[in-house]
Amino acid sequence: MEQPQSEAKRARPSPSPPPSQSQAAGAEPEEEDRLSALDNASLHAILARLPLRDAAATTILSRRWPLVFATLPRLRVKCGTFNRRDYGDDDHCEDNDRWLDALDCVLAGRAAPVSAFDVQTKLMCEEECWFVDLFSEICGSGGLRELCITNNSLIDCYQVPFPVYNCQTLTSLELYCCRLRVPGNLTGLRAVRSLHLGVVVATDADIRRMISQCQAMDRLVLDDIRKARNIVIRAPSLEKLEINLFRPQCISVKKAPRLDSVKLGLFYGSAHDSDTEDTEGDLSMSESEGDDIFNFGEMEEREHQQMDEIGNLLAFLGGVGRSKSKTLSLKLERPYSK
Numbered sequence: 001m002e003q004p005q006s007e008a009k010r011a012r013p014s015p016s017p018p019p020s021q022s023q024a025a026g027a028e029p030e031e032e033d034r035l036s037a038l039d040n041a042s043l044h045a046i047l048a049r050l051p052l053r054d055a056a057a058t059t060i061l062s063r064r065w066p067l068v069f070a071t072l073p074r075l076r077v078k079c080g081t082f083n084r085r086d087y088g089d090d091d092h093c094e095d096n097d098r099w100l101d102a103l104d105c106v107l108a109g110r111a112a113p114v115s116a117f118d119v120q121t122k123l124m125c126e127e128e129c130w131f132v133d134l135f136s137e138i139c140g141s142g143g144l145r146e147l148c149i150t151n152n153s154l155i156d157c158y159q160v161p162f163p164v165y166n167c168q169t170l171t172s173l174e175l176y177c178c179r180l181r182v183p184g185n186l187t188g189l190r191a192v193r194s195l196h197l198g199v200v201v202a203t204d205a206d207i208r209r210m211i212s213q214c215q216a217m218d219r220l221v222l223d224d225i226r227k228a229r230n231i232v233i234r235a236p237s238l239e240k241l242e243i244n245l246f247r248p249q250c251i252s253v254k255k256a257p258r259l260d261s262v263k264l265g266l267f268y269g270s271a272h273d274s275d276t277e278d279t280e281g282d283l284s285m286s287e288s289e290g291d292d293i294f295n296f297g298e299m300e301e302r303e304h305q306q307m308d309e310i311g312n313l314l315a316f317l318g319g320v321g322r323s324k325s326k327t328l329s330l331k332l333e334r335p336y337s338k
Helices: 005-011 040-048 052-061 065-069 096-108 128-139 204-213 270-279 287-294 296-303 309-319
Strands: 074-077 116-121 146-151 172-176 194-201 219-226 230-234 240-245 250-255 261-268 325-332
Touching (some): 040 065, 052 074, 194 204, 204 230, 219 230, 250 309
Parallel strands (some): 074 116, 116 146, 172 194, 194 219, 219 240, 230 250, 240 261
């Protein structure tokens, strides 16, 4: 017997809702993007702890990650930053062209000026023009506050380009294994508060001009200044001074009324020993570069009889006599009879 039409309608199951587009395609439900819920400061803190290569590769984890990566305030680039993950040697650049292209892409995608830039590579000597353009762009961006340049080459000395000297916004500057040729018409560096020069080749005039230009400087570190003979320090805002030398050069502190802490380290013999180790078996080093940096032991021996080391040391201590804290460390690794 045929059922009444009203009962058939009641027995008919209710239609299922139409499947969503993702379900129709067989895809899994979209996971919640929790990273995008974090504020920019938290995302910056996470990205800052990742190597630059990994930070760029993980931008797919969050829809806001690429935008925040483009405003990352600090960039640290080393020799092996853009190597393949399985290369295994982070102290060596696997492919120079890829390194340059990768850094170019990172900077081209920036949405804000770089606030702190730390570059450690020997490519600066091999690609000098490229790096001049790089520092022109970064130093002229109007936002750079901290700059660290480390030349990792053992046979070349990198000449610091003029855009660095003319940067108006720098508050911290660190230069390692570089050559200073400070322009006479220096317009920048007035805002620098911390200056660190390590294994640099510079004349007395270069050092004096650079220190005097850093009018806001309250911290100065000089590690192994080569070629300079008579360093004069005039820094009205200087509070902390640290000097490490391989022999007591003539260093005069003429004007530093706020000086509060002084550290002086003398490491006799260390320069001679390290020069021998670094240059042994290396036939590609030019004579001029070796005289400036790597054959320092020869210069030390040549000046040994001419330098009034006791007089220089007394003159230095006399100039910093009013500072509250003084530390003098001596490291004698070979007989010293003068």
